[in-house]
Amino acid sequence: MFTHASQLSFLLATGLLALGADRTSPTAISAQANAPIAAIQKLKSAKISFGAMGTDVTIQGYHADAAHLDKALAAARAEIDRIEDLMTSWRDSPLVRMNDGANGEPQHVPQELSDLVERSMTVARLSGGAFDPTYASVGKLWDFKADPPVLPADEAIASALTSVGWQKVQVDTKASTVAMPAGTRIGLGGIAKGYGVDRAMQVLIDHGIEHGIVNAGGDLKALGTDDGKPWEVAIKHPRDRERAIAVVPVSNVCLVTSGDYERFFELDGVRYHHIFDPRTGRPVVGGCMSATVTAPDAAIADAVATACCVLGPELGLRFIESLPRIDAILVDIEGQVHVSSGLETAVRK
Template sequence: MRFIAAHHLVFCFASLLFVSTATAQWHRQAFQTLGTQAYIELWSEDSTLASQLILDVQAEFERINQLMSPYIASSELSLLNRQAASAPVQVSAEMYQLLQQARQISELSNGAFDITFASVGFYYDYRARLKPDAAQLQQGRQLVNYQSVELLPGNTVRYRQAGIKIDLGGIAKGYAVERGILLLAARGIKHAQLTAGGDSRLLGDKAGKPWLVGIKHPRQDDKYAATLPLENTAISTSGDYERFFIEEGVRYHHILDPKTGQSAAGALSVSVTGPDTTQTDALSTTLFVLGLQQGLALIELIDGYEAIFIDANRQMYFSSGLTP
């Protein structure tokens, strides 16, 4: 099933991305999940354990997909979009907690992150080069308001208006990556990387050296804009080049500004590093929508998280905790 793929980030081990063999004690596997390419690499002396853990991580991704995909009719998210405007819907504690986390980022960013963007976002079809007309855009924008999703006691959720739709594409993929790394760590793995689309989490280092993570150049497929040496951290990248079409010189891409219902302008790419992939996923989207000045101001307020912006002039800007 297809899942919103909001980001794109490239590991500098690109030649390994489609290898599923074990060399020495590194075990590697590429797989499709959540509508995007995923990759796992881990160090283990036990090949049987490593193979099982790779399968367990894939199963965890699929479990989250079945729970949170808007393209699966039986998912809890689809159930909410069908029924929560009519009556409160009880969801799992897991779904409820992720909705709470999304709400916190919405409040922190004054609505720049808003899962109800799907109320207008569902009119877009980037493969078919479709966008909402003026009437659809106006109608959809009126429904975009994170405060219209009420989080009630007992893990119940209610929408305040009919027609509201939510989509967790800006946070669920990072959540799945974080869950996968926690699973590996709980089984004793000390060194691993797990990536899905542009959301990546590093466990420990790579054989005594940092992992090298390349941030994709937003306008040149075969180049990196930057390479970062990272250990035991997460990184997510949001860019305007992952899902888009160009019409009459205008780029229509999937990162929508909740206030306008249209593609956010001003940045080409935003990457966020920090200790938790759920947060870096949501924050990279948030900062992209906010733009350079407001985005940098926000990230400076969040302890442990840093950002790299590439603006419309292809200039790179770093938050204060990062050295170019």
């Protein structure tokens, strides 16, 4: 199901091979963990919080110069706003115009957009279609804000499903074009938030920040340490948000959580959530309640977490174990926790 050839092309495309192919825990990736604690604790700290990309975003950092730190945080926020403007599907954007203009012919799009669409298609190939950005072709039928909630008609779902399939999309990153049939739509909700986190962290690094964290509603990237101590992230149980099922130390690594609790409605005792099975056009059944993924890249972690929710714990862990530098904590529909090999010693349950 998960082929070596497509995996290799994915690794080359995302730069993961440069980090090495051995499977080690995220704590082993830290380049800053040995910095003198006393020196770090003398740094100024600052944090900003705001709403973007449909969630709450927090950016925190440390630097010797408080004014410079404030500028760095503001620049990181501006970068997230820029990514949202480029890839949102809720208002006019290059992504919306690309979807509306689909007619089977190549459309020129911003280079950044074509690159992320290509990365999305690579994860789709890797996961056997469990992650499929063209789910948006049928996902548009589901309104999670409707009150009272309404289910789409079976006929409408069946019709829209004919437009779903990552194989329908052709991307030429050199020409910066995307081609897909009329009716096929791409949604980047399963990867764009992570990409925004990646870009915001890069802005902090470009400003000389060596210790910080960017957290966008559970998609986060940590750099260095937190006041001389490892950053730690509590993984909440998807059905009991007051209970942590694990605490993961992270440094210079990304951690992303996807789950069926983020957007959902209940009708006649059935929970309908926003993670779709591309094969059925309906919320996935029998997958995972939540998937927490660690990786060097938040965009890829975001997409892989979505794929794991669709695949379920057994196939999800098999998928994870096929990828270097990527690990996961999966919670199945019974609430049982499944941990990949690279996190067995890093996780405190």
